[in-house]
Amino acid sequence: MNTYKNIVKYLCIAALTFTACSDDNDLQLVEPSHRVIYTSQMDFENQIEVGNYITFGDVSPGVTARTWSFPENVTSVEGNQSSDGVVKAYFNTPGDYDVKLHQVFKGDAYVDDQLRGKELDTTIAVRVLGPVKLSVSAQYINPDGTLGADLNLADNAQNELQAGRSIRYSYAVAGEPANSTWTFEGGKPGTIDNTEIVDVKYSRMGTYGVELLAGRDRPFGEDMIAFENLVTVIASTDPVTLDAAYNRDSSGGVLNVEFSREIDAATLNASAFTVTATNGGTVYTSTIASASVDSNEGNIVILELAGVVYNDDLVTITYTPGTLKTLDQVAVGQITDAPMVFVGDNFFDNGTYDFGFENSMDSNWAYQWWGAPWDDYTFSVSSTQAYEGDYSGYVVVNPGGGMIVGQVDDAGNAATFQVVAGQSYELGVWIYVESLGQILPGVNPPDVRFFWAPATNWGVSGNPTFDTAYPVGEWVYSSQIVTFAESGPTTISIRADNQNNPEALKFYMDNLTLLEANLRP
Numbered sequence: 001m002n003t004y005k006n007i008v009k010y011l012c013i014a015a016l017t018f019t020a021c022s023d024d025n026d027l028q029l030v031e032p033s034h035r036v037i038y039t040s041q042m043d044f045e046n047q048i049e050v051g052n053y054i055t056f057g058d059v060s061p062g063v064t065a066r067t068w069s070f071p072e073n074v075t076s077v078e079g080n081q082s083s084d085g086v087v088k089a090y091f092n093t094p095g096d097y098d099v100k101l102h103q104v105f106k107g108d109a110y111v112d113d114q115l116r117g118k119e120l121d122t123t124i125a126v127r128v129l130g131p132v133k134l135s136v137s138a139q140y141i142n143p144d145g146t147l148g149a150d151l152n153l154a155d156n157a158q159n160e161l162q163a164g165r166s167i168r169y170s171y172a173v174a175g176e177p178a179n180s181t182w183t184f185e186g187g188k189p190g191t192i193d194n195t196e197i198v199d200v201k202y203s204r205m206g207t208y209g210v211e212l213l214a215g216r217d218r219p220f221g222e223d224m225i226a227f228e229n230l231v232t233v234i235a236s237t238d239p240v241t242l243d244a245a246y247n248r249d250s251s252g253g254v255l256n257v258e259f260s261r262e263i264d265a266a267t268l269n270a271s272a273f274t275v276t277a278t279n280g281g282t283v284y285t286s287t288i289a290s291a292s293v294d295s296n297e298g299n300i301v302i303l304e305l306a307g308v309v310y311n312d313d314l315v316t317i318t319y320t321p322g323t324l325k326t327l328d329q330v331a332v333g334q335i336t337d338a339p340m341v342f343v344g345d346n347f348f349d350n351g352t353y354d355f356g357f358e359n360s361m362d363s364n365w366a367y368q369w370w371g372a373p374w375d376d377y378t379f380s381v382s383s384t385q386a387y388e389g390d391y392s393g394y395v396v397v398n399p400g401g402g403m404i405v406g407q408v409d410d411a412g413n414a415a416t417f418q419v420v421a422g423q424s425y426e427l428g429v430w431i432y433v434e435s436l437g438q439i440l441p442g443v444n445p446p447d448v449r450f451f452w453a454p455a456t457n458w459g460v461s462g463n464p465t466f467d468t469a470y471p472v473g474e475w476v477y478s479s480q481i482v483t484f485a486e487s488g489p490t491t492i493s494i495r496a497d498n499q500n501n502p503e504a505l506k507f508y509m510d511n512l513t514l515l516e517a518n519l520r521p
Contacts, residue, residue: 033062033105035120047127049175049219053090054126058101065104071097094130098123132175132221134214138230141166141199143238156229162236163205163328164260170197173214175221180214186233194358195390197383201243203299204262205327207232235328236261245317245340252308252518255340257317261326262298272322273303276337277313279520284313298327311426311517312481315340341477342426347514353415354407355512357381357391365393366412368404368493376401377496387430387475387510397446397498397505399437406493416489417514424517428479430510431464437503439468444497446505448478452492455485466505475510481517 039046040055048054058066068081070089074097079087089099101122108115140148140161147168151159161167169182182192186208187200202208207229215222241260248254255275270291277284287306294300309315319335326332348355354364362380382394397403407415419425427450439445447462464470464478484490498505 031062033107033109034060035109035111036060037122044218046125049129049221050091050094053088055088058085060103062105062109063103064106067102069100091128094128097126099126130175132177132214132223134171134173134212134223134225136171136212136225138167138169141168153227155227158207158229158232160232160234161202162238163233164203164236164238166199166201168199171212177214178216183211185209197390202233203260205233240326240330240332242335242338245338246343250344252310253305255303257301257303259299263293263301264325264327265293267323267325269322272320272324274318275305277309277315279313310520311342312519342515344515347417348512350417353417356389356510357393358389364407365405366408368406370404373400373499374402374404377403379405385432385508392508392510394508395496397496399502399504401498403496404493406491414491416491419484419490421484421487424519425482426479426515426517427482428477428513430475430477432475432508433470433472434506436466436472437501437505440500443500446498446501449495450492451495452490
């Protein structure tokens with residue numbers, strides 16, 4: 001109804017503006033010819049869901065004849081296509097379509113501010129989306145990383161899974177939803193957005209459901225799939241692994257030690273754990289004041305230290321076998337110098353900088369024009385390996401070559417993040433090396449370095465440096481402490497140096513982090 005009122009309003013304005021007075025002594029106005037076309041969905045790129053309509057309006061002054069043309073067997077039209085200025089078209093089939101308007105004017109007609117002739121042809125692109133419709137699949141992940149059998153996707157299916165193992169979920173969708181959200185009861189991650197394929201690890205025994213919701217705001221549409229009691233996590237005989245160790249809060253005085261399965265709190269002995277911090281050649285052994293099992297996440301052991309550890313420490317955790325067992329009564333074996341990683345608010349996570357490579361394309365990681373050898377590489381956003389989410393950045397630096405890239409938007413503008421001058425930050429990255437190439441003795445080994453603008457520090461060290469002992473085929477976290485000379489918006493470039501390597505260096509990188517750092521006094 002509002003659409004018709006608006007079109008009538010434009011017609012009335014045109015009529016009042018260009019009507020000539022009847023008195024011969026009055027000024028006679030000449031009606032101009034000007035193309036003015038509207039649609040009811042023009043502010044939304046003429047995108048609708050199948051079965052709905054768009055109103056098309058021609059309120060061009062000076063028109064003497066018009067003809068609308070609509071796709072055959074796709075639309076049903078209300079109004080006279082050979083004369084009416086306003087017609088309504090229902091679209092019955094999803095797809096991309098052209099609606100055409102042929103106009104004949106009294107004189108040469110303006111389009112914007114240019115004359116284009118007495119006869120004009122206009123094409124209006126329309127996109128018709130089908131309803132949002134989801135389909136889900138799920139497969140076991142075998143201990144060796146290969147995919148196993150399909151799950152039975154049904155309420156109360158209670159597909160059995162040994163504790164500490166994972167399931168790969170994926171979905172296909174029609175109707176182009178703008179967003180999606182997975183919710184996994186009892187799994188990790190518990191929720192994740194806009195991810196088509198996700199591996200979910202179940203560490204706690206019990207029976208859990210799964211839910212997936214996808215939708216779009218305009219044109220509105222959504223679909224949800226949910227399965228109650230889909231997965232039953234049972235006792236396992238697999239070896240117990242330490243999956244992660246990280247700070248529980250910003251103080252650095254409490255650590256989370258995350259195991260692959262739930263821990264039996266009755267078997268926990270704080271004295272079996274050792275936390276060591278190395279800084280500038282000095283080794284600090286932290287006294288553990290207490291140890292407990294997280295009441296909500298039974299696979300997490302909480303170590304409360306008598307002191308604190310700092311971002312510039314190299315912190316490791318060792319467990320000497322004793323009484324510690326899982327709830328399914330499997331003993332925890334020796335753990336030696338497992339690295340602890342600091343977590344916190346990531347300054348790269350600002351909605352612009354794609355720190356996880358989830359929302360950018362190859363072209364958004366642009367060469368920075370340093371010249372040879374820094375142009376001798378390939379970079380791609382890859383789904384082959386990911387530390388978290390679906391994607392990572394895959395780098396192949398050719399023999400003797402190098403890489404220098406930075407993130408840009410589609411217009412070529414560099415992505416920025418905010419920093420404070422003089423503040424210490426931990427700059428980190430997760431790296432998965434596919435091939436080190438050939439690391440030669442007596443020369444500088446390959447490395448990755450991060451430079452920023454404005455006022456970079458050209459003396460930063462490798463982060464990481466790829467020596468002969470660097471792990472291959474696993475995700476490893478690397479970090480360094482940096483400060484910025486200027487506050488405000490900052491850009492960063494990633495440099496990989498392979499000049500002294502006679503073979504290609506191949507690696508993935510993910511989850512770039514920039515954390516406010518607390519340094520050892």
